[in-house]
Amino acid sequence: MARLPDRSSRFLLISTFIICLLVLFIDFRFGTFKPVQNFYNSSSISIQILSKDYISSPIYRLVSSIWDTKRAKDEIQYLKEELEKQLIENYVISNKKILNRNFFSDISNLENTNLNLLPAKVASFDVNKYRCCDKHRMFLLPEVSTIVDSFKVVINSEGIIGQSIRINRNLFEVILLSDKSHKIPIQNENEFYCEANGLGIPRKIFCDVDLTLEEKSFELDQQIFSSGLGGIFPKGIEIGSIYEIQDISPKEVRLIIELNANPLSSNYFGVLQ
Secondary structure, eight states: OOOOOOHHHHHHHHHHHHHHHHHHHHHHHHOTTHHHHHHHHHHHHHHHHHHIIIIIHHHHHHHHHHHHHHHHHHHHHHHHHHHHHHHHHHHHHHTHHHHHHHHOSOOTTGGGOOOOEEEEEEEEOOHHHHHHSSOOEEEEEESSOOOOOTTOEEEETTEEEEEEEEOOSSOEEEEETTSTTOEEEEEOTTOOEEEEEEOSSTTEEEEEEETTSSOOOOOTTOEEEEOOTTSSSOTTOEEEEEEEEEEEETTEEEEEEEESOOGGGOSEEEEEO
């Protein structure tokens, strides 16, 4: 059975109720607690404004700035890569007749012949090893999953950088012209032929010339072209110019050739197939 409250408890409840009614009447009649209410309202508004201006908005702006920065970087990188691919295509177009003549047996309609150019992106390139050591290699990832055979010419927008070494469908190795173990047959405009070796120095190859066979003259900045001998590199592509002429003996000189194509200038390359 429920127990009723005793008299003291009933009196306390009635007293509390009467006091609350009295407080409400005084506040309603005279506005006694109006300043307190106004202070509460103003404090609430101030807290909302401060939290918005100094907490919520800065956080939102920071997150938005980070997101916008990342999106801008991604867009710039995308545009840069697209530009690099376009520049490579432009290089191929500007040398279309030479390349088509070398890569296709049917030369009756060179203008309408399309050379297969496979874009590939750098997957790994040890720049420190390239600058300090004589082994110059890079690994490329083809844009389309396909097997890239060995002995394919690899270019960027500045010219030939090396040749491919097949690995698998997703990755292939490139040996650069400047690699000390690489050789490329070259010539100049005067029908001088030589097999140039990589010097093991960035963008440098060399050729030792025996002057006892016939009198030859060379000069700095003289243009050097691929000779087409060996069957890998097309004939007539400018690959660089004479950078230095060193006397090895009274009848022998070493031609140091600086290459046009810099492998550090781009992240995208093209494979001629």
